[in-house]
Amino acid sequence: MNLEYIKNNKLFKVLLNFLNNNIDIILFFTLICIKVMSYARNISSSYLSGLVFFPIAASALILVSFSLIFKKKSRVTFLYIADVVVSLILIADLMYYRYFKDITTLAAVKNAKLLQGVSDSVGSVANIKDLYYLLDIFILLPAVRFYKRRIKNIKPISKRLVSFLAMFILGASVNAAIFRWVSKVQPTLLTAMSNRIYLTTMIGNINFHMVDSYNYISTSVKNSKKLSEDRENEIKNFLENNNKSTGEINLKGEAEGKNLIVIQVEALQNFVINQKVNGQEITPNLNRWVNKCMYFDNYFYQVAGGNTSDAEFMSNNSLYPAQSGSAYYTYSGNKYDSLASALKDKNYYTAAMHGNSEGFWNRNVMYKAQNFDDFFGEHSFNIDEKIGLGLSDKSFLNQSLEKLKSFKEPYYGFLVTLTSHFPYEAVDKYGEFDVGEYEGTFIGKYLKAIHYTDAQLGEFLDALEQQGIMDNSVIALYGDHFAIPKDNAEELFKFENEEESDDFTWFKYQKVPLLLHFPQDEYAGVNHKYSCQMDLYPTLANLYNLPRNYMFGKDMLNGDDEKVIFRNGSFIDGKNLYVSWTNTYYSLESGEKINETEELKEEKNQYTKELQYCDDLLNHNLIKTFTEKK
Structure with missing residues (x-):
């Protein structure tokens, strides 16, 4: 041919x-x-x-x-x-x-x-x-x-x-x-x-x-249409059952009448606590304060598209983040039964403080929606030292301390730090911290950034103690979200000497520390219970004897529930981890994959339904509906 x-x-x-x-x-x-x-x-x-x-x-x-x-x-x-x-x-x-x-x-x-x-x-x-x-x-x-x-x-x-x-x-x-x-x-x-x-x-x-x-x-x-009455009642019944007392009253009302200071720390991940690099403690100040606090070492972040704003949203409302985007933007017109609102009903003065522009993440609108009396943003501070996105943590915490001292007691002060923000390059020139072999790497830059923030937090907490503010205050300090993105997971695993790099190993490190400090260092110790950002408000509600009406989280100090539901459908139930993107289950004890049982399948469906309940509650502003019907 x-x-x-x-x-x-x-x-x-x-x-x-x-x-x-x-x-x-x-x-x-x-x-x-x-x-x-x-x-x-x-x-x-x-x-x-x-x-x-x-x-x-x-x-x-x-x-x-x-x-x-x-x-x-x-x-x-x-x-x-x-x-x-x-x-x-x-x-x-x-x-x-x-x-x-x-x-x-x-x-x-x-x-x-x-x-x-x-x-x-x-x-x-x-x-x-x-x-x-x-x-x-x-x-x-x-x-x-x-x-x-x-x-x-x-x-x-x-x-x-x-x-x-x-x-x-x-x-x-x-x-x-x-x-x-x-x-x-x-x-x-x-x-x-x-x-x-x-x-x-x-x-x-x-x-x-x-x-x-x-x-x-x-x-x-x-x-845009009204939710059916049957669906409203279904959600209301779920919340009523979820918010029932477990019958246990550990520390109930222990903090009643005391000031509350909550510090949300940018990108503070739990793996740096009590960890060293090149022979030096990464967070020497937080390590010291861990021993003076009730420390939750299995506390997971649950943020979604709203990142830092999601952490604020969950911690102050015990509601899941928006299904997509940021609740701070999408639902800023909703009514909330927030921590600030509940404390205001007890004659507390409430204020939020952050060294970035007031409109960032729509905070100027959202803090009002959550019933804070005041929001001290960028224009309320002397911007005398700027690092990265805004006012340095050193200056922010020093000035915030002066504001706290001027507040009428009892008060709730909510502080959000900023300097340790991704991509962690802004603090290189502010204090030397030798990270050895990690110099110039992504994780090395993070270690320097969080070491800087740790120093400022140490000074702030020491000042609260020395000036007697802690004698009549409860302090809650936690990290807002991940520091190391999944793209850099191998650096994290190498740093932690992990041989495996599967999803179970990844989830092991998706924790942020939670420290609760009581006057005179009372109740100090480590709590290993599986918990999450959704649980902070219910726990504080128990301590401050506040009503629990519309919370999806649990009181960490009472009951044996160890449920942690992530916005992407993954969950932890205290014994097992479910990774939604691969539809895979792991035993928390062994780290080995396990087969799906009917019980686990039902659990997965129930947790998916719980996320949908919260979506409906937010989409239809149901807290407003429920309170008006009371």
């Missing part, structure tokens, strides 16, 4: 003609599939199934189908623009994942203005390798112009519509089958989107954003 015969063969001519007329479609389809598969590997390399190719291909077909409506030149332009848009979305999603360990949603985009001022953080999660997603765009630009000049024949609109419908139906049919399978394997995952990473690895990035858009719009429409 010679070359001339092949050229004259009718089948070859048909194939060549097809390729010539559809090279733009074939190329776009191939590039999109490669890029989205590459993205999926970046966020889930350890558990990515090859089956994800089918929904990725289906979503690419749906995109291609819309181009078939246009005339040939416009079709090429449409596909090129679609390639640019998809590539930019993938890069944005990768950067968001590196910082938040989550997938970008419409609600998160709506909150984008709340991220002003963290350009250093965003820049630090950018990666030169991300340009890979844009490489073809630059290479293809001259080829697109050349190809468009060669286009001559134009199909009539009737044929273009038939081609569109055929390809759209093919892609939609594959997607429908995939979505049906996902609904069977993980009921409510497509609607609740409780685990966005796992969902993305099952249906692909393009499909995820289509589902997210549909859910966002449908939820907005649904939430």
Whole structure:
């Protein structure tokens, strides 16, 4: 068979003609599939199934189908623009994942203005390798112009519509089958989107954003309607049962009438407590105070897209973070039965303090919604030393101490530190701390940053003690969220001499310290109970003899419940860990994987339902409804 015969063969001519007329479609389809598969590997390399190719291909077909409506030149332009848009979305999603360990949603985009001022953080999660997603765009630009000049024949609109419908139906049919399978394997995952990473690895990035858009719009429409009375009663009954006394009264009312000072520390993770680097204590001051406090060493952060603001939200309200985005923005118009509000009912003066701009994370609005009497933000402080995002912790804590001394007693002071904020590069010139072999690494920079903040916290706590403020005050100090992103997990595991690098090992380090200090160092000791940020308010409610009406957390000082539910659907029940994005269970005692039992499956469904209860409560402002009906 010679070359001339092949050229004259009718089948070859048909194939060549097809390729010539559809090279733009074939190329776009191939590039999109490669890029989205590459993205999926970046966020889930350890558990990515090859089956994800089918929904990725289906979503690419749906995109291609819309181009078939246009005339040939416009079709090429449409596909090129679609390639640019998809590539930019993938890069944005990768950067968001590196910082938040989550997938970008419409609600998160709506909150984008709340991220002003963290350009250093965003820049630090950018990666030169991300340009890979844009490489073809630059290479293809001259080829697109050349190809468009060669286009001559134009199909009539009737044929273009038939081609569109055929390809759209093919892609939609594959997607429908995939979505049906996902609904069977993980009921409510497509609607609740409780685990966005796992969902993305099952249906692909393009499909995820289509589902997210549909859910966002449908939820907005649904939430504009009144919730059914049956659903309201179901949620109310759950809260009543959840907030019932366990019958035990450990330390009930112990802090009644005393001042309350709560300190939320930026990026304070538990692994640095009582740990050394290069022979030096990382947090010598907190280590000293741990021995004077009730120290919870199995206290987990539960933040989602709202990060620091989520930690504030949970600690002051015992409500789960928003399903997507930040509750501090989305639900700032709601009524809350907050810690500040409950203490105000007992004639406490309440104030929040933070050395950043008042509008950051919408705090100026949200603190009012939570019934704080005053918010002392950037304009209430003398900005005499600025490090990183705002006022240095040293100056902030010194000035906050003077404010506390001026408050009318009893009071509740809520302080949020700032200097140890990611990416931990701002404190290098403020005090030497030799991190040895970790110099210049991500974790080395963090150790320097948290060592600096530890020094300022030590001075602040010592001053509270020396000036007698602690004699009539309870202090709660905790970390707000992770310090080491999952992208840098290997550095953390190396630092901790961990041989394993699985999800169980990762979860072991997703703890933040909680220190509760009582006058005269009473009740000092270590509490190993599994607990979380949702539990702080119920525990303080017990200590201050406050009512418990609308809390999803538990009192850490009473009862034996060790439930910890994370916004992504993962949970701890005191004996087991469930990792939602791989649908895997681990024994907390052995760290070994275990099989799902009917009991564990029921537990998982119940915890998913609990997250949905809180979503409904927030979406429909039910605390306002419940209080008005009393």
